Each structure stands twice: as C-alpha cells, then as structure tokens.
Amino acid sequence: MRLQDFILFLGFVLAPDQMASRELLAKMVWGSVLRDNLRAIDRSIVRARRLLVTIESNIQIRSVRNFGYRLVIPHRMDGKS
DSSP states (O other): OOOHHHHHHHHHSSSTOOOEEEHHHHHHHHOOOOHHHHHHHHHHHHHHHHHHHTTTTOEEEETTTTEEEEEEOOOOOTOOO
C-alpha cells in the first residue's frame, strides 16, 4: 500500500460513515487541492477498494455523487459493534 493510500484510508477509518469531499481528502493527503490531486484521490480509492476485495473485507468505500466518498462498515450480524 502506498503512503498516500494509507493516509487516505486512515482518514476514513477515523471517521467511518461520514462523507468526505474529494477536496478535503486531497488536503488531508497532500495539503492542497489541485486538479491532479483530485484525480489521484480517485486512483487511491480504486486501489483501496481492490485491497478490500483482496482481503475479503465487508468494509466498503462508497461514492457520494457530486461530493466525494464515505467508508461504510456494516453492522455485525451478532449484534456486537
């Protein structure tokens, strides 16, 4: 996992189920919002999603149309959080 991808994923883990704009994510990872950074966010999301599938996780990074992304951690079936 690339350092930028790790920082991005860590930001999601610290605030699960909260929406994050692409601009906010770019500032968090690179400290600035540039057009190239916004595209890089999308590429990092693709890599993170692939990793989650590879490790067979039920955690999802969902797109929020015209806004950004959010991390979704489904509730456990046994009632424990």
